[in-house]
Amino acid sequence: MxxxxxxxxxxxxxxxxxxxxxxxxxxxxxxxxxxxxxxxxxxxxxxxxxxxxxxxxxxxxxxxxxxASERESPLQLTLVQALSATERMDYTVQKATELGVQTIQIVQSAYCGYKLAAERAEKRLQHWQAVAESAAEQCGRTRVPRILAPIKLEHWLAQAPAAELKLLLSPIDGQRLNALPAQAASVQMLVGPEGGFSLEEEASAKAAGFQALLLGPRIFRTETVAPVVAALLQARYGDF
Missing domain, CATH: 2.40.240.20 (Hypothetical PUA domain-like; domain 1)
Structure with missing residues (x-):
């Protein structure tokens, strides 16, 4: 139907x-x-x-x-995603919606290969919101994730909202999934661009309460990370 x-x-x-x-x-x-x-x-x-x-x-x-049926996860899951190219960003938003992410904050970091001019930001934001709406239609969600306007990573970190667990996805080091707390009601996951975060950005994130998480020995593309981690977190804390 x-x-x-x-x-x-x-x-x-x-x-x-x-x-x-x-x-x-x-x-x-x-x-x-x-x-x-x-x-x-x-x-x-x-x-x-x-x-x-x-x-x-x-x-x-x-x-x-x-x-009145609800299909929303009990996990308050926020994706903080570094800006990527159009098709990759669309994929990330679509899959994050399907996997129960409730808020998507776009950030601009030092190694973002895709730059978004200020005059185009509002148009892209509307496009991403439409992608989320379409994904919610398809997957049966009764609420649509909020897509927040792009902001520089350092500015977002300075005003980041509270969460029980803050994860910085790292391709080289960090704790493994089985070392995470047994319970968490709210999680923020910070995902970098193709080139990763700079050392200064990683240090700032850790100073803001983020802890590095290593998925395994293989390096994922940026659009792969968010769906993988969202699925793992839903299995551990959500409704999978």
Whole structure:
């Protein structure tokens, strides 16, 4: 059954025209009046709905019963991801969403090979949020991760929120997964770019409470790290 995210209030009995992008999706699927779909707005739960009318440029729907089901992990998981190239960043956001990450903070570090001009930052942020919304539609999440605007790593570290466990992913040294605490309700994972973090950045992260974590003898690409670690943390502290 098609599942659509809407950034709008929803309530049972409501009738309205879908936004253009959602309407286009319904038309591509060739749904007809009376066909069922699911709507959610990221506030928790989801609604049954049905198509009322199809036009060339609009699709009308009626909202049905509310389902309070939640599919969110009990683990408060934040990904702090160094900026990477477009396709890699999209992959990271998509997989982090599927794996239950609740907040994604983009940071710019010394060795980021991809630079984002200030005038393009807002457009890219909107794009990443749309990637997260699409992934949430597909995987059944009832809430969509927040994608926070890019900020320099040193600035973020100076104001980083609290978390029970802060992990700095290291390709060369650090403790192994089995050395982590048995329990943690909130975790921040800090993932570097292809070139890794500079020695100064690693020192600053450790001074801010991050501890190095080594996954194993092989070095992962930056877009691989977040999904791997998110899955391991969900297995240890979350709902896997």
């Amino acid at each position: 098609p599942r659509l995210y809407l950034d709008a209030p929803l309530s049972s009995g409501l009738e309205f025209d879908l936004p253009e992008a959602c309407a286009r999706h319904v038309q591509v699927l060739r749904l007809q009046p009376g066909d069922a779909l699911t709507l959610f707005n990221g506030q928790g739960g989801e609604y049954a709905a049905s198509v009322l009318a199809m036009g060339k440029r609009h699709v009308s729907v009626q909202v049905g019963a509310f389902d």
